[in-house]
Amino acid sequence: MVEFVRGAALISFLPIYGKNTLGLDLDVIGVAITAHYLVDTALKLGIGYLMHRFAVRTLINGGLLASLIGVFLLGYADVPWLFIAASGLYGLGISPIWIYCLTKVKEEGRGAQMGFLYTIWLVGLGAGPVVMNLLLERGASLSYWVMVLGSAAAWLLSFLIPAESRADVETVPFRRQLAVLGSRLNEMKPLLPGMVMQTLAAGMLQPILPSFAKDHLGMSPTQYSILLFIGGGCTVAGLIPMGRFSDSFGKKWFLVAGFLIFGVALYGLTLHPVLGLALAWALVLGLSYAAVLPAWNSLLAAYVPPGQKGLGWGVLSTVEGIGGLLGPGIGGLIATANGEPYVVVVAAAIFAVISFIYLLFPFRLFRGENPAQPS
Numbered sequence: 001m002v003e004f005v006r007g008a009a010l011i012s013f014l015p016i017y018g019k020n021t022l023g024l025d026l027d028v029i030g031v032a033i034t035a036h037y038l039v040d041t042a043l044k045l046g047i048g049y050l051m052h053r054f055a056v057r058t059l060i061n062g063g064l065l066a067s068l069i070g071v072f073l074l075g076y077a078d079v080p081w082l083f084i085a086a087s088g089l090y091g092l093g094i095s096p097i098w099i100y101c102l103t104k105v106k107e108e109g110r111g112a113q114m115g116f117l118y119t120i121w122l123v124g125l126g127a128g129p130v131v132m133n134l135l136l137e138r139g140a141s142l143s144y145w146v147m148v149l150g151s152a153a154a155w156l157l158s159f160l161i162p163a164e165s166r167a168d169v170e171t172v173p174f175r176r177q178l179a180v181l182g183s184r185l186n187e188m189k190p191l192l193p194g195m196v197m198q199t200l201a202a203g204m205l206q207p208i209l210p211s212f213a214k215d216h217l218g219m220s221p222t223q224y225s226i227l228l229f230i231g232g233g234c235t236v237a238g239l240i241p242m243g244r245f246s247d248s249f250g251k252k253w254f255l256v257a258g259f260l261i262f263g264v265a266l267y268g269l270t271l272h273p274v275l276g277l278a279l280a281w282a283l284v285l286g287l288s289y290a291a292v293l294p295a296w297n298s299l300l301a302a303y304v305p306p307g308q309k310g311l312g313w314g315v316l317s318t319v320e321g322i323g324g325l326l327g328p329g330i331g332g333l334i335a336t337a338n339g340e341p342y343v344v345v346v347a348a349a350i351f352a353v354i355s356f357i358y359l360l361f362p363f364r365l366f367r368g369e370n371p372a373q374p375s
Contacts, residue, residue, distance in 0.1 A: 001154035002064070002097055003121050005071065005147050007128030009090065010036065011228070012136065013074075013143060015210045018083060021140050028080045030207040030332020032087040034325050037203065039091035041321030047095040051103070057161040059096040064155040067093030071151045075144045097158075105301055113298075119239045126232025133210075133225040191299070194354050195316075196323040198259070198296075201350035203327020204334070204343055212340040217269065217278055227282045234286025235293075243294030251295040255358045258291035263351030270341045270348075 010033055018024040018032065050059055070090030077083035105113045135143035213224040246254045265284040273281065300316050331343045 001124065001150055001157060002067075002094065003124030004128040004131075005067075005150040005154065006094065007125035008132035008143075008147055008150070009071065009074075009087075009128075010206055011129035012132035012210060013147060014087065015207050016133075016136055017074075017140050017143075019211065022078060022083065024080060024083065025332075026207055026211070026335045027329070027332040028083070030328040030330070030335075032084045033203070033206050033328035033332075035084045035088035036091040037321060037325035037328070039088045040094045041325050043092065043095040044099060044321060047099050051096070051100065055163060056096070056100050057158065057163055060093075060100065060161060061155070061158045063093035063096045064151070064158050065093070067091075068148070068151040068155050071147050075148070093154075102301075113243070116240055116243070119236050122232055122236045122239070126228065126236065130225045130229050130232070133221045133228070137221050192319065194255075194357055195320045197350055197354050198323065199320055200323030200327045200330070201347040201354075203324045204331030204347050206328050207332045208335045208340040208343050211335075212344060216272070216341055217275075219275070219278075223275065227279060230279055231282040231286040231289075234283050235290045238287050238290030239294055242290045243298070246291075246295035246298065251299050252358060252361070254291045254295035255299075256355050258288045258295070258355075259351045259358070260355035261288040262292070263348040263355065266344055266348035266351065270344050 014032060015026075015029055018029040019026065047059065067090050070086050070088070070092070073082065073086035073089065077086045101117060105117065131146070132143055135146055210224065213219040213227065214221075219227065242254065262285060265281045265288065268281045268284075269278060300320075331347075334343045334346065
C-alpha cells in the first residue's frame with residue numbers, strides 16, 4: 001500500500017496535478033519530488049540507528065501517520081511552498097518500512113531474496129501510476145481521495161506489526177558501528193559513483209515522464225498507463241529469475257548489460273517511435289531493470305555488517321539516495337530550459353556511462369561476487 005501511493009503520487013499525481021491543475025512549472029514539481037526524497041534520505045541513517053533500540057511498529061506507525069498528513073495536505077497545496085512542504089512531509093513514512101524489510105534479507109541466496117522483495121515492491125509501485133492515470137481522466141478529486149485512503153489503509157495495517165517486533169540485530173556501541181560501516185564504505189569506493197549516478201538519472205525522469213509521454217510520444221493517459229504496465233510487468237516477472245541468475249553467473253555482467261540496455265531503450269523513446277515500438281521499448285526497459293535491481297542490491301548487501309543491518313542499510317540507502325534527491329530538481333530545471341526529450345537523452349547517457357564504469361572493474365573489487373568468475 002505504501003508503494004502503491006508512492007508510485008501514484010510521484011510518477012503521476014504530482015507531475016500531472018501540479019502542472020495541469022495547479023499550473024506549476026516543471027522546476028517547482030521537480031523540487032517537490034526532491035523534497036520528498038530529501039526527507040526520506042535524511043531519515044534513513046537515523047531510522048537505521050533507531051531500529052536497534054525501539055519497537056519497529058512504533059517507528060513505522062509514526063512515519064506512516066506523518067505520510068498520511070502529507071498526502072492529505074496535497075489536496076490543499078494551491079501555492080508552491082505548500083506543495084513542496086506537503087511532498088516533503090509525505091517522505092517521512094517511507095524510510096522505516098523499507099529499511100526494516102531490507103534487514104530481513106538473509107545471507108544465503110541474497111539475489112533471489114532481493115528479487116522477491118522487489119517483486120512485492122514493484123507490484124505496488126507499478127500499480128499506483130497505472131491506476132492513477134486512469135483515475136485522473138475522471139478528475140483530480142477522485143484520484144486525490146484514492147491516495148488519501150491508500151495512505152490511511154497503510155497506516156492502519158501498520159498496527160498489525162507485533163508490538164515487540166524489533167530489527168534482527170545485535171546491540172553494538174554506535175561508535176563501533178560507524179567504524180565498521182566506514183571500513184565497508186572505504187571498501188566499496190569503486191561502487192559509490194554508480195550508486196549516486198544511477199539514482200540521479202532515474203530521479204531526473206520523474207517530473208517529466210507524464211508530459212514527455214503526452215507531448216512527445218503522443219500518448220493518451222490510457223496509453224501511458226499501458227506503457228507503465230508493460231514496463232512494470234516485465235520488471236516484476238523478471239526479478240526473481242534474474243536474481244537467481246545473478247547469484248549463479250555473476251552480478252557484474254548483469255549490471256553492465258542491464259544499465260547499457262536501459263540507456264539504449266531510453267534513447268530509443270526520444271526518436272518519436274510509433275505506439276507499438278514505444279511499447280516494445282517499455283518491455284526492454286522492464287527486463288533490463290529486472291536484471292539490474294536484484295544484482296545491485298544483493299551486491300550492496302555484502303557490505304552490510306551482519307549484526308548492524310538496520311544502521312548498515314540506512315547508511316547505504318542514504319548514500320544511494322543522494323542522486324535520487326538531486327535528480328528530480330535537476331530534471332525539472334533541464335526540462336524547463338531545454339524540453340523533456342533532452343532530459344531523457346541525458347539520463348540515457350548517464351546509464352550508458354555507468355555500464356562502462358562497471359565494465360572496467362574486475363570481479364575481485366565486487367565484495368560477495370564469485371571469485372571463480374573470469375574478470
